[in-house]
Each structure stands twice: as C-alpha cells, then as structure tokens.
Amino acid sequence: MLTLQCPYCGVWAEETELHAEGEAHLKRFGPGSSDDEFEGYLFMRENPKGVHFERWRHSNGCGKFFHAARCTMTLQVFGTYSAQTLEPPQDIKDKISAVQPNWSWREFS
Amino acid sequence: MSKAVSALNGASFEGFVKVEETGLRGMITVRGDLDGAEMSAAVKAATGAQMPAQRKVVSGDKGVVAWMSPDELLVVVDYAEVLETVATLTTALASSHALVANVSDARAVYHVSGEGSRDVLAKLAPVDFGKDAFGAGDIRRSRFAQVPAAVWGNEDGSFEVICFRSVAQYVFDLLKVSAARGGEVGFH
Numbered sequence: 001m002l003t004l005q006c007p008y009c010g011v012w013a014e015e016t017e018l019h020a021e022g023e024a025h026l027k028r029f030g031p032g033s034s035d036d037e038f039e040g041y042l043f044m045r046e047n048p049k050g051v052h053f054e055r056w057r058h059s060n061g062c063g064k065f066f067h068a069a070r071c072t073m074t075l076q077v078f079g080t081y082s083a084q085t086l087e088p089p090q091d092i093k094d095k096i097s098a099v100q101p102n103w104s105w106r107e108f109s
Numbered sequence: 110m111s112k113a114v115s116a117l118n119g120a121s122f123e124g125f126v127k128v129e130e131t132g133l134r135g136m137i138t139v140r141g142d143l144d145g146a147e148m149s150a151a152v153k154a155a156t157g158a159q160m161p162a163q164r165k166v167v168s169g170d171k172g173v174v175a176w177m178s179p180d181e182l183l184v185v186v187d188y189a190e191v192l193e194t195v196a197t198l199t200t201a202l203a204s205s206h207a208l209v210a211n212v213s214d215a216r217a218v219y220h221v222s223g224e225g226s227r228d229v230l231a232k233l234a235p236v237d238f239g240k241d242a243f244g245a246g247d248i249r250r251s252r253f254a255q256v257p258a259a260v261w262g263n264e265d266g267s268f269e270v271i272c273f274r275s276v277a278q279y280v281f282d283l284l285k286v287s288a289a290r291g292g293e294v295g296f297h
C-alpha cells in the first residue's frame with residue numbers, strides 16, 4: 001500500500017484516500033501551438049521503470065493537488081511537494097540523486 | 110416556511126458505543142486566505158474563537174471553528190444563529206477574496222461516544238485513531254468506507270463525524286454495523 005504525505009494538510013494518507021492524477025509538470029500547448037506540440041501535450045506520457053514524477057490529489061481529505069517523486073521499480077517514495085511549481089524542488093532532486101546518481105526524467109536530472 | 114429537519118431527525122443507536130445523529134446544526138463553509146488579518150477577525154467576530162492551526166478545532170463562546178484545508182474552514186454554530194453568523198462573516202470578509210456558504214442543510218453530523226469509540230471509527234477509516242495520534246481538538250478529513258467524511262475529537266473523549274447529507278443513512282448504517290454488540294475489538 002502506497003502512503004504519501006500531503007504537503008498541504010500534513011496527513012500521511014494511504015492510497016485509498018488519494019486519487020492518482022497522472023504525470024507531473026506537463027506543459028500545456030493550446031491554440032497557436034503546432035500539431036506535434038499539441039499531440040505531445042495530450043497523449044505523450046512517460047512510463048519509466050525507475051524515477052517518476054506524478055500528480056496526486058488528496059481527494060478524500062483536504063482536496064488539494066500535489067506532486068510526488070517516487071521510483072516505480074523499488075516503490076521508494078523520495079518525497080511530495082507543492083503543486084505550485086514548474087519543476088521538482090532541489091531537495092527532492094538531491095534525495096533522488098543520493099539513491100540513484102544517474103537518474104533523469106524528461107528534461108530533469 | 111416549512112419546518113427544517115435534520116437528515117435522520119435525531120436517530121440513535123446503542124451498540125457497544127452510542128451513535129446519535131445530532132439533529133439540526135448550523136454549519137458554514139468559509140474559504141479564503143486563512144493567514145489574512147481579515148479572516149482571523151471574521152472568525153473571532155463570528156465565533157469568539159482564534160484561528161485554528163492545521164488540522165485543529167477551536168471553540169469560542171459562540172461557536173466552533175475547524176481547519177479543513179489551507180484555505181477552508183468549517184464554522185459550527187447553533188442552527189438558529191446560522192443566518193446571522195453568515196451575515197457577520199460576509200460583512201467581515203467583504204473586502205477580501207472569500208466565500209461564505211451556509212451548508213447546514215447539506216451535511217449530517219453524528220456523535221459517537223463510549224468506551225471503544227476509537228475502534229468503531231478505526232474500522233471505517235484509513236486513519237490512525239491511537240490516543241497519541243488523534244485526540245481532543247484534532248480534526249481529520251478522510252473517507253468512511255466509500256464516502257468522504259470528517260471526524261473530530263471532543264474533550265470528553267467522544268467524537269463527531271460529519272458527512273454529506275446525501276449519504277447520511279449510509280454513514281449511520283456504517284457506524285451501526287461497526288458499533289454492533291459482538292463487534293468489540295478492544296484495540297484502542
């Protein structure tokens with residue numbers, strides 16, 4: 001059972017109190033973008049065996065969206081962080097690097 | 110005007126703990142900047158209570174305030190006072206970006222009391238109800254079986270469970286099954 005700490009209300013919530021909301025840090029491409037950009041925004045998703053960044057929502061709780069960094073292979077959770085950000089914070093990246101020095105995910109490493 | 114009644118009109122059940130629907134109760138959802146001076150002044154004016162800290166419930170001379178999320182509070186007052194309290198809050202928050210909504214008739218509240226109350230709750234929600242983890246003045250939003258609910262601890266060791274009115278019967282039935290004699294756990 002996956003347990004994540006909601007950064008907004010501080011609760012250690014187990015998975016059934018949360019809702020998975022897909023990949024984190026997607027950049028929206030809307031009107032005026034190219035077909036390739038729009039396709040990438042709508043459909044192209046990472047599916048790594050390893051470090052992954054996800055969006056979650058504390059749906060049966062405070063209701064807030066937040067981000068989580070975890071490893072899909074070891075199931076280690078590196079941390080959760082605010083949704084009001086465009087990229088993973090440095091302390092989360094450092095925690096990942098301590099365990100998996102050569103990790104990369106999209107443009108982050 | 111039609112006569113207001115609560116969801117289950119004060120239904121109660123006595124198992125190894127007592128479960129009672131509390132009847133009519135004034136409840137107001139307030140959203141806005143909880144760190145703002147206006148918000149704490151509004152809460153003070155409406156209930157006499159201080160702004161609650163994260164996941165805390167505080168009482169004042171006129172009502173109770175519960176922390177629901179970083180930008181949401183639940184203000185609990187007597188049902189007869191609710192319109193007046195809404196007006197007080199709306200006036201106090203007039204110049205900030207905020208919402209005040211009377212949700213009294215959209216919620217149901219249960220009082221759970223007696224030895225083993227923690228066990229009754231722990232069977233239904235994925236929450237640590239240990240005495241060190243959850244006590245008087247704490248509030249926790251979670252799910253009770255399949256529906257969202259919130260629970261807070263009272264000073265006398267009893268608990269209040271709040272759910273949406275549309276699932277009032279469901280939550281009452283859950284609490285009844287969980288509190289039925291023969292289902293004692295004796296863990297907490």
Ligand SMILES: [Zn+2]
Pocket residue numbers: 006007008009010011058061062063064
């Ligand atoms: Zn939360």
